[in-house]
Amino acid sequence: MKTKAKTKIKHSMGDRIVLFVIYVIVIAMVLLVLYPIVFVISSSFSDPVAVSSGDVWLWPVRPTLDAYKRVFREPEIITGYLNTIFYTVVGTMINLTVTVPCGYALSKNSLPGRGFWMGFFMFTMYFSGGMIPTYLLVQKLGLYNTRTILLIMGAFSVYNCIICRTFFSGIPKELEEAAAIDGCSPFRCFLQIILPTSQALLGVMVLYFAISHWNSYFNAMMYINKQEYKPLQLILRKILVEAQNMASMLEGGADEEYAAEMYKTAQLLKYAVIVVSSVPVMILYPFLQKYFAKGVMIGSVKG
Amino acid sequence: MKNQTTVATHLARSKRLSINWNKLGQRIWKHRAYYIMMLPAIIYIAIFKYVPMRGIQMAFQNFRPVLGYDRSPWVGFKHFVDFVTGPNFVMMMENTLTLTFYSLVVGFPIPIILALMLNEVSEKVRKPMQTILYAPHFISTVVLVGMIHILFSPSVGIVNQVIKALGGESIYFIVEESAFSHLYVWSGVWQQMGWNAIIYLAALSAVDPQLHEAARIDGATLLQRIRYVNLPTIMPTVIILLVMRIGTLASVGYEKIYLMQNDLNINASEVISTYVYKRGILNTNYSFSAAVDLFNNVVNIVLLLLANQVAKKTSETSLF
Numbered sequence: 007m008k009t010k011a012k013t014k015i016k017h018s019m020g021d022r023i024v025l026f027v028i029y030v031i032v033i034a035m036v037l038l039v040l041y042p043i044v045f046v047i048s049s050s051f052s053d054p055v056a057v058s059s060g061d062v063w064l065w066p067v068r069p070t071l072d073a074y075k076r077v078f079r080e081p082e083i084i085t086g087y088l089n090t091i092f093y094t095v096v097g098t099m100i101n102l103t104v105t106v107p108c109g110y111a112l113s114k115n116s117l118p119g120r121g122f123w124m125g126f127f128m129f130t131m132y133f134s135g136g137m138i139p140t141y142l143l144v145q146k147l148g149l150y151n152t153r154t155i156l157l158i159m160g161a162f163s164v165y166n167c168i169i170c171r172t173f174f175s176g177i178p179k180e181l182e183e184a185a186a187i188d189g190c191s192p193f194r195c196f197l198q199i200i201l202p203t204s205q206a207l208l209g210v211m212v213l214y215f216a217i218s219h220w221n222s223y224f225n226a227m228m229y230i231n232k233q234e235y236k237p238l239q240l241i242l243r244k245i246l247v248e249a250q251n252m253a254s255m256l257e258g259g260a261d262e263e264y265a266a267e268m269y270k271t272a273q274l275l276k277y278a279v280i281v282v283s284s285v286p287v288m289i290l291y292p293f294l295q296k297y298f299a300k301g302v303m304i305g306s307v308k309g
Numbered sequence: 310m311k312n313q314t315t316v317a318t319h320l321a322r323s324k325r326l327s328i329n330w331n332k333l334g335q336r337i338w339k340h341r342a343y344y345i346m347m348l349p350a351i352i353y354i355a356i357f358k359y360v361p362m363r364g365i366q367m368a369f370q371n372f373r374p375v376l377g378y379d380r381s382p383w384v385g386f387k388h389f390v391d392f393v394t395g396p397n398f399v400m401m402m403e404n405t406l407t408l409t410f411y412s413l414v415v416g417f418p419i420p421i422i423l424a425l426m427l428n429e430v431s432e433k434v435r436k437p438m439q440t441i442l443y444a445p446h447f448i449s450t451v452v453l454v455g456m457i458h459i460l461f462s463p464s465v466g467i468v469n470q471v472i473k474a475l476g477g478e479s480i481y482f483i484v485e486e487s488a489f490s491h492l493y494v495w496s497g498v499w500q501q502m503g504w505n506a507i508i509y510l511a512a513l514s515a516v517d518p519q520l521h522e523a524a525r526i527d528g529a530t531l532l533q534r535i536r537y538v539n540l541p542t543i544m545p546t547v548i549i550l551l552v553m554r555i556g557t558l559a560s561v562g563y564e565k566i567y568l569m570q571n572d573l574n575i576n577a578s579e580v581i582s583t584y585v586y587k588r589g590i591l592n593t594n595y596s597f598s599a600a601v602d603l604f605n606n607v608v609n610i611v612l613l614l615l616a617n618q619v620a621k622k623t624s625e626t627s628l629f
Contacts, residue, residue, distance in 0.1 A: 020530040028426045035423065036438050039445060039499060042456055045467065049459075060465040107346035117343050118336040127350070130358040131587035132613060137582075138589045139364020140357065142374065162353040192342035221449035224564045226533060228590060238452045243568065246455025250462075250483070251571045276459065280452050289448045298443065298507055 050074070056271060073278035083279065086238035087194025089153075091286075093237055093301035095217040097157045101215040104162045108209070110196055121308065127164045137228075144229055156237070166214060173207045209297040213290070220287055227272045238283055245272045245279055366629075368600035388600035397579065405580040408561050411494045417554060420502050421547060425535055439510075442503025454568040457496055458483060484573035493569060493578075497562070508550065512543040526625035548620070555616035579603045 010292060044064065049057045051159075053068035061067050077083055113125060134140075149155040182195050190199070201208070223239035230236055249272030337344060363378065368388060370381040392398060423442075427435055448456075461468050461482040469479040482488045516539060524534050563582035570578045581601060589598030 018530065024427060026529045028429050032423075032430055032438065035443050035502075038534055039503065040441050042460055042499075043444065046456060046459065058465060060470060063467075066521060093574070100623060104349045110351035111343035111346040114340070114343055117340055118333055118430075123351070127354060130354055132610060133606065134358060134364075135361025135364045136599060136606060137585055138595050138599040138602060139361035139367065141590060142595070143361050145374075157544075158353075159357070162350045167350065191348075196346070209485075221447075223449070223451050226325065228586075239449055240447070242455065243453045246451060246458065247568050250455075250458040266568050276455060280455060284448060288444070291444070291447055292440075294439065295443070 008210050013135055046280050050281045052277075054274050057277070073274060074282070077275055077278045077282055080275070081232070083238070083282075085234060086236055086241040087282075089235060089237040090220060092153070093156050094216050095159075096213060097219045098215045100157055100161050101163070101219075102208070102211060105167050105215075106170050106201075106211060107196065108162070109167045110174050110200060112167070112171045113174035115175075118261070127167065127202075131164050140187050141228060150229055151231050151235070153235055156226060156235075160218070161216050163215075166211060170207060170211070173204065177203065206297055209294055213294045213297065216290070217287060242279060242283055249273075249276075321326065323364040328603075346429040361615060364599065365603055367410060367596050370596055370604045372596040372599070374595070388597045389604060391597065392601050392604065397584070400580055401579055401584055404577060405561060407490055408493060408566070408580065411479050411490055412497060412561075413554065415506075416498055416501065417551065419498055420505035420511055421543070423502055424513060424543075425539060426538065427506065427510060428513045429531070429535070442502075442506070445500040446504035448500065450562075450565045450568060453496060453500055455567060457569070461492070483569075484571055486574050486577040489569070489574050489577040493562075494564065497565075508546060509543050512546045514540055516542045552616060555612070555620075 045062070048064060048066045049062050049097070050073055051069050051071070052062045053070055054073065056062055056067040110245040112120060117123075144150055144155055149158070177200065181199060182190075185195050185199055221239065223237070223243055226237050226240050228244075230240070249269050367381065369385060371382060371384050372378070372381045422463075427438065430438065439608060445453075460466050463469055463481040466482075468482070473479055480488070520538050522533055526539055528539070551594060561582065562579055563580060563586070566571045566578055566580055567583045567586065570583065582605065585598045585602045585605070588594045588601070
């Protein structure tokens with residue numbers, strides 16, 4: 007008790023002022039980040055009339071679940087939702103089976119041609135054929151307008167592979183050597199010894215891959231035309247962005263009943279649809295939070 | 310004499326080389342399990358990254374899909390000249406560079422400052438704060454742009470409510486040309502500052518507490534300790550991240566920019582990559598947009614090499 011008191015040096019007056027200022031700034035930043043999120047959630051539970059007249063500031067006004075009921079009645083949103091779940095689950099599994107073993111193989115110092123393959127992969131991080139040739143290739147392969155393309159595109163990520171490689175080269179070699187002497191094949195070694203000790207890495211990889219599948223819209227916009235294949239983000243784009251731009255066109259004088267109708271629906275649905283689309287990610291988030299610092303740290307060690 | 314030795318070394322080298330090939334084959338066979346593990350990745354990269362590189366030639370052709378790469382007529386640098394002398398070139402270059410450097414100048418230091426400040430906050434308060442600050446990172450681009458539309462709406466948007474309450478005129482931010490870059494950059498800061506601070510916080514947790522105690526005993530104030538103890542500790546991390554960030558500099562977030570574009574703000578929001586998408590995919594001007602894309606790619610690489618050189622000279626850290 008006494009020693010504790012001794013080591014604790016009192017803050018000087020100036021330090022306390024600085025600390026106070028720091029607290030004020032940090033709290034302000036947190037509130038600034040928090041406010042838009044709270045506002046959207048509150049609006050989604052509020053009476054649409056109150057929302058459109060600007061009565062909602064912080065808490066829901068005249069709480070109702072109407073918007074949510076509407077969201078779950080829109081067949082487009084339901085289809086998009088199911089599609090996105092499919093793309094995320096299957097796509098992430100493909101990502102993991104392509105990327106993680108490759109990172110493991112590249113972590114082997116004894117691997118012949120290791121430098122060559124690293125160069126082979128890393129070159130594509132900085133130079134590519136570009137958007138148009140890739141698009142034409144996809145068309146030529148017959149993958150345009152198929153579900154497959156959304157699963158395959160980005161199946162392998164060089165950046166994540168380097169994270170894996172860095173992580174695996176940090177695992178003590180003795181672990182595998184002992185097993186190898188006992189006649190363990192590299193595959194078994196990888197599956198039964200390495201992977202079980204790499205939960206932090208797998209957690210980070212699942213997080214990165216799953217989130218990028220869940221949130222991506224650009225590939226779908228480029229390669230998918232069929233309504234029944236569209237992922238949720240494209241539907242969201244229609245409701246959250248295109249309909250709002252139509253509103254600006256309306257105010258600019260372009261009169262179309264369709265635009266007006268779409269705008270009205272969008273006004274009603276947009277808050278609820280934001281919440282519904284973000285809920286799965288937000289549920290995943292606390293479970294994976296403990297891996298964040300680790301994942302970012304592994305990633306920062308350059309390959 | 311000299312000739313002889315060269316011939317001799319050549320012979321020796323070629324002999325060594327041939328033996329090496331043999332040995333290499335053997336070694337690869339010995340490591341075939343690892344090669345099988347890499348195979349899916351190699352196939353993917355070969356098909357989806359290296360095969361399209363052949364398509365770059367269409368930038369110098371009048372490419373038509375029916376004719377293919379072999380029979381499409383060559384036009385040399387025509388598309389490049391068309392692009393560079395075109396009416397939108399200066400505007401697009403300006404937009405691309407403005408958005409890039411603005412994001413860098415604002416987006417890079419803020420997470421560092423945030424981390425330095427969060428580090429002084431007591432742990433009990435810090436944990437929930439971090440949970441909140443990281444959350445926007447997981448919001449999709451589409452939702453983020455949707456939220457910009459909501460918060461900056463001229464009628465009910467909260468920002469305009471505040472402006473009106475203060476006696477100002479409501480501003481239609483989303484279609485306002487001059488507001489575009491600010492909206493783009495600061496919404497990015499809002500979304501990423503917490504996430505980007507993680508790494509600095511991790512680096513700060515490695516600071517030896519004895520250093521702080523010694524500094525205190527010597528009468529250093531809190532600000533001085535942040536400046537002379539904490540900041541130097543995270544400096545190596547800062548430099549590595551800066552180099553990495555500059556490496557990805559010219560690949561502006563076109564996915565977000567594309568969503569934020571509308572007919573009215575297009576003069577401030579059109580960047581090279583969005584232009585490539587529109588001209589190429591939507592208007593099927595394949596060759597022209599491939600040329601624009603290649604131009605962009607070359608600019609990126611030049612920037613990257615420059616950044617790498619500067620980093621090497623000044624800090625001994627580099628990407629390659």
